[in-house]
Amino acid sequence: MMTIDDDYVNKKHNETEQLALVDLTKLMNGLNMGTLSAFLYLIFVTHLFAINGGDAATPSQPPQQMLATGGFQSDRLQQAYKVIQAFKKKVTYDPKNITKTWVGKNICRDYKGFVCDIVPDLNKTTVAGVNFNGNRFNGPSLTLTELILGLRDLAFFHANSNNFTGTIPKNISQIRYLMELDLSNNNFSGRFPYEILHAKKLVFLDFRFNTFLGVVPPQVFLLQLDLLFINNNNFRQRISKYLGFTPALFLTLANNKFVGEIPRSIGRAANTLQEVLFLNNKLSGCMPYELGLLKKSTVLDVGFNNLTGPIPHSFQCLRKMELLNLARNRFYNEIPEAVCSLPGLTNFTASYNYFTQVGPQCRKLIKSGVLNVNRNCILGLPNQRSQADCARFFANLPTCRRAKSMHYVPCSNGNSGNQLETSDLETTPAPAPAPLGRSYGALTPH
Numbered sequence: 001m002m003t004i005d006d007d008y009v010n011k012k013h014n015e016t017e018q019l020a021l022v023d024l025t026k027l028m029n030g031l032n033m034g035t036l037s038a039f040l041y042l043i044f045v046t047h048l049f050a051i052n053g054g055d056a057a058t059p060s061q062p063p064q065q066m067l068a069t070g071g072f073q074s075d076r077l078q079q080a081y082k083v084i085q086a087f088k089k090k091v092t093y094d095p096k097n098i099t100k101t102w103v104g105k106n107i108c109r110d111y112k113g114f115v116c117d118i119v120p121d122l123n124k125t126t127v128a129g130v131n132f133n134g135n136r137f138n139g140p141s142l143t144l145t146e147l148i149l150g151l152r153d154l155a156f157f158h159a160n161s162n163n164f165t166g167t168i169p170k171n172i173s174q175i176r177y178l179m180e181l182d183l184s185n186n187n188f189s190g191r192f193p194y195e196i197l198h199a200k201k202l203v204f205l206d207f208r209f210n211t212f213l214g215v216v217p218p219q220v221f222l223l224q225l226d227l228l229f230i231n232n233n234n235f236r237q238r239i240s241k242y243l244g245f246t247p248a249l250f251l252t253l254a255n256n257k258f259v260g261e262i263p264r265s266i267g268r269a270a271n272t273l274q275e276v277l278f279l280n281n282k283l284s285g286c287m288p289y290e291l292g293l294l295k296k297s298t299v300l301d302v303g304f305n306n307l308t309g310p311i312p313h314s315f316q317c318l319r320k321m322e323l324l325n326l327a328r329n330r331f332y333n334e335i336p337e338a339v340c341s342l343p344g345l346t347n348f349t350a351s352y353n354y355f356t357q358v359g360p361q362c363r364k365l366i367k368s369g370v371l372n373v374n375r376n377c378i379l380g381l382p383n384q385r386s387q388a389d390c391a392r393f394f395a396n397l398p399t400c401r402r403a404k405s406m407h408y409v410p411c412s413n414g415n416s417g418n419q420l421e422t423s424d425l426e427t428t429p430a431p432a433p434a435p436l437g438r439s440y441g442a443l444t445p446h
């Protein structure tokens with residue numbers, strides 16, 4: 001098992017809560033407002049309050065209404081009370097004493113971990129969000145079912161670093177506003193929870209750091225997600241050919257056991273994908289030139305795999321690229337000068353491959369510490385592989401199935417090699433820019 005350098009993964013570390021801000025940023029910029037109801041907007045404002053430690057406003061109800069609902073602000077909260085109290089009994093380990101606050105009838109004011117808002121179709125105060133991040137809850141059968149299905153108005157359920165187990169309930173689709181589900185760093189195992197495919201409103205799906213096995217259903221890539229984190233599980237399969245159909249801005253497949261080639265469909269994500277981590281799997285073959293279509297991407301990490309071939313010339317079209325990691329594969333040939341000339345590159349790691357040449361522009365980057373070419377086969381540079389090592393590799397040079405495509409430059413004028421029509425790709429609106437390196441935060445469990 002390969003371990004990833006702590007500094008590397010911690011460098012851009014963000015709390016899971018902050019990752020949720022991806023959506024917020026978008027909302028605040030008004031990009032999605034057309035499709036989201038005012039309710040969701042409110043929820044996310046409340047959510048922003050909650051994750052910033054502020055007090056979410058608790059709408060007050062007239063007293064006569066309180067009598068009709070047993071002293072609760074609404075019948076929704078009356079129902080939520082029962083659900084929460086039943087769940088409380090199941091939590092036998094609560095090192096932060098969160099459940100001790102779950103007493104009395106004022107859920108919205110007193111209960112840690114629950115966020116209230118008004119549900120618009122009913123005009124009633126309800127539990128709109130759950131934030132159990134870092135609570136470390138445990139219990140003999142800490143399942144989600146009763147809680148998630150009982151709180152029917154949830155827009156988000158965040159439970160990073162607890163010991164939830166079991167399955168995801170099938171009728172999760174009946175949670176009609178559920179937009180964010182974070183079950184990262186819990187005790188889920190077995191097959192991928194197909195049930196989640198029914199939650200059509202999801203925009204944020206985070207299953208990283210569990211022990212899910214087997215295959216990721218291709219339909220996941222058809223969900224209208226902004227963020228998909230499935231790193232650090234035990235997925236073992238060829239990556240679905242539907243990968244590129246995902247509208248996600250942030251995609252982490254790192255630290256699993258994915259095999260085979262990176263699907264060519266990745267090019268379909270050209271207008272949306274900002275960061276993608278394939279880091280530390282068992283991917284093989286050559287990189288598809290379609291990776292070069294990712295003109296919005298700032299982070300591309302294919303490090304620690306078994307990929308080979310040259311760097312596709314299309315990579316010179318990655319105009320927004322900042323962090324490019326190709327380390328620890330079996331890439332060869334020259335590092336294209338046009339790639340070293342990309343305007344935003346701040347970290348280009350090409351170490352532990354079999355590259356043989358770097359031109360003046362690349363040498364500049366080596367000098368300034370942006371490009372790392374240690375442990376390659378470049379004559380005259382320090383810290384290279386031994387001649388014998390290089391000779392052994394080149395005596396049995398792996399070739400690419402679509403060798404010609406390695407020369408396509410889809411961003412240059414008059415090129416016929418680009419098989420994806422720009423008109424096909426220009427259908428979705430441009431997402432708001434997100435800060436760099438967010439997805440690396442997903443590589444630590446908390």
Ligand SMILES: *[C@@H]1O[C@H](CO)[C@@H](O)[C@H](O)[C@H]1NC(C)=O
Nearest residue numbers: 093094095096097098099100
């Ligand atoms: C939780 O409560 C127990 C017993 O009342 C106390 O010993 C412990 O320090 C509390 N822990 C926290 C984190 O407040």
Ligand SMILES: *[C@@H]1O[C@H](CO)[C@@H](O)[C@H](O)[C@H]1NC(C)=O
Nearest residue numbers: 060061062065120122123124
């Ligand atoms: C929602 O209910 C409150 C009282 O609880 C009322 O003042 C308000 O007008 C209602 N809003 C709508 C849109 O029905």
Ligand SMILES: *[C@@H]1O[C@H](CO)[C@@H](O)[C@H](O)[C@H]1NC(C)=O
Nearest residue numbers: 149150152169170171174175
């Ligand atoms: C989900 O399904 C179970 C049984 O299949 C049912 O008891 C429950 O009421 C359903 N929950 C919701 C929210 O529809």
Ligand SMILES: *[C@@H]1O[C@H](CO)[C@@H](O)[C@H](O)[C@H]1NC(C)=O
Nearest residue numbers: 136137138161162163185186
């Ligand atoms: C879950 O429980 C196991 C065993 O008690 C423990 O080692 C692990 O740290 C727990 N996970 C979390 C996130 O608290």
Ligand SMILES: *[C@@H]1O[C@H](CO)[C@@H](O)[C@H](O)[C@H]1NC(C)=O
Nearest residue numbers: 138139140163165166187189
């Ligand atoms: C984790 O889940 C397994 C079943 O999948 C269970 O046997 C184990 O006790 C759970 N561990 C914790 C700490 O809850």
Ligand SMILES: *[C@@H]1O[C@H](CO)[C@@H](O)[C@H](O)[C@H]1NC(C)=O
Nearest residue numbers: 282284285305306307330398
């Ligand atoms: C990498 O691929 C080569 C050629 O396909 C194969 O011989 C080698 O065993 C692979 N290495 C690993 C670690 O999978």
Ligand SMILES: *[C@@H]1O[C@H](CO)[C@@H](O)[C@H](O)[C@H]1NC(C)=O
Nearest residue numbers: 005008303324325347348349
């Ligand atoms: C550049 O990225 C690599 C991995 O992609 C990391 O190991 C290295 O520390 C980074 N270098 C700098 C200067 O940030």
